[in-house]
Amino acid sequence: MKILVTGGAGFIGSHVTDRYYAAGHEVLVVDNLTTGKMANLNPQALFYQRDIRDPQMEEIFSREKPEVVNHHAAQIDVRQSVHDPLFDAQVNILGTLNLLELAQKYGVRRFIFASSGGAIYGEQPEEAEPASEDTPFRPMSPYGVAKATGELYLHYYHLVHGLEYVALRYGNVYGPRQDPFGEAGVVAIFTEKLLAGGQPVINGDGLQTRDYIFVEDVAEANALALVPNASGPFNIGSGVEKNVNELFRDLLKITGQTVKEVHGPAKAGEQRRSVLNCTRAQNQLRWRAKVSFAEGLRRTVEHFKKL
Numbered sequence: 001m002k003i004l005v006t007g008g009a010g011f012i013g014s015h016v017t018d019r020y021y022a023a024g025h026e027v028l029v030v031d032n033l034t035t036g037k038m039a040n041l042n043p044q045a046l047f048y049q050r051d052i053r054d055p056q057m058e059e060i061f062s063r064e065k066p067e068v069v070n071h072h073a074a075q076i077d078v079r080q081s082v083h084d085p086l087f088d089a090q091v092n093i094l095g096t097l098n099l100l101e102l103a104q105k106y107g108v109r110r111f112i113f114a115s116s117g118g119a120i121y122g123e124q125p126e127e128a129e130p131a132s133e134d135t136p137f138r139p140m141s142p143y144g145v146a147k148a149t150g151e152l153y154l155h156y157y158h159l160v161h162g163l164e165y166v167a168l169r170y171g172n173v174y175g176p177r178q179d180p181f182g183e184a185g186v187v188a189i190f191t192e193k194l195l196a197g198g199q200p201v202i203n204g205d206g207l208q209t210r211d212y213i214f215v216e217d218v219a220e221a222n223a224l225a226l227v228p229n230a231s232g233p234f235n236i237g238s239g240v241e242k243n244v245n246e247l248f249r250d251l252l253k254i255t256g257q258t259v260k261e262v263h264g265p266a267k268a269g270e271q272r273r274s275v276l277n278c279t280r281a282q283n284q285l286r287w288r289a290k291v292s293f294a295e296g297l298r299r300t301v302e303h304f305k306k307l
Contacts, residue, residue, distance in 0.1 A: 001226070004028045004064065006052055006099065007072035008045060009036030011178045011185075012114065012170075012218060016070060017042045019219035028064055030057070031073065040177050052095040061106040069103050070112040070222060071096060076184055078119065078143045082269065085142035092146035100157050110164040112225050115151055117169035117235050118210065118274040119144030130211075130277040133169070133233045140269060151233060166225040168218075171237030171276050175215030175296060176303035187212070187297070190248060191304050194255045204266030206245035211237035211275045214296035217289045224285040237276035238289045250294070254301050 003020055007013035008029030013036070020027050021044055029041060032051040041047060048060055052073045074092050075081065081088035096113070103111055121131040122138035137148045150167075157163040178185045180192030190200040213236060221236045248261060281287045291299075 001067045002026045003068040003070055004066035005070045006030045009041045012173055012215060013072035014040035014177060015215045015219040016222045017045055019223050023223055053098055058102055061102045065106055066108060068110045069099060069108050071099055072114045078141045081141050081143035088142045088146055093149050096150045097153060100153055104161045113150055113154055113167045115167045115169045116147045117171050117237055117276045120148045123271050124273045130239060130275040132277040133235060133280055166230050167233040168221055169233055169235045171211035171213040173213055173215055173218050175300050187300060190251050191301055194251055194257045195304055199259050199262055201262050201264040202244050202248060203264060207243050208272050209241040209243045212242055212293055213237045213289055214291035217291055221287050224287050230285055234281040235276040235278045237278055239278055241275045250297055254297055
């Protein structure tokens with residue numbers, strides 16, 4: 001089938017594009033290259049350098065008539081969303097809404113949305129079970145608000161226009177091609193620092209936890225989200241909590257570095273705990289995380305060594 005991937009030159013979107021090609025699909029990529037890189041782009045993809053908010057997006061839908069939209073283009077920096085919530089909303093809410101309007105107008109059958117399993121649920125108390133898809137939205141950032149809003153719009157377009165949709169609520173995605181120079185992506189940031197002989201700095205006490213998921217497992221979830229019976233939200237994570245201190249020590253062992261564990265100030269508003277219950281994805285998509293954290297870190301470090 002013909003699939004339009006927004007953000008397909010980015011970290012996750014490029015892996016999704018590769019996975020779709022491996023399955024024999026035809027893929028179009030839209031990316032404004034703000035954070036995406038041509039080096040990530042699958043050479044078989046038909047590429048359009050466009051912003052998802054651009055009125056010229058309609059020309060692409062009119063000409064190409066994709067059957068599926070896979071939407072990964074986004075403003076992904078949580079701290080930037082706090083600093084400039086208006087810009088975050090312009091990209092993550094109005095950009096998504098522009099795509100949904102075009103999808104409805106040009107007969108797109110299915111819309112796959114990259115959501116956030118950490119940001120939309122907000123803080124998870126220590127005594128609470130891992131968040132399921134029924135956990136209420138309590139976002140702590142404009143980024144989380146925007147992702148939750150995108151899901152509500154998807155629900156509306158499904159009810160009113162019959163658009164099939166899947167919202168994949170990712171844990172903390174890591175792996176090859178992640179940008180080590182942004183604010184997001186602690187695995188990439190620490191790996192680049194260690195391999196360069198630098199000193200990573202852990203925010204606060206380092207006991208804040210995340211649900212880390214390898215990018216190839218995420219790409220597989222996007223492939224399985226194409227099946228007709230897949231519908232609604234799905235958590236995509238490992239179901240395992242790792243704190244930042246543990247991550248740092250694991251990377252020390254893999255890289256062979258001996259730098260000290262240095263802590264800096266805690267980041268205001270940062271979540272302390274995030275972990276996902278992925279039973280729904282296991283039961284309905286037949287998906288589960290296959291790459292262990294140790295193996296994922298090893299493969300990530302090997303990738304960065306080659307850069």
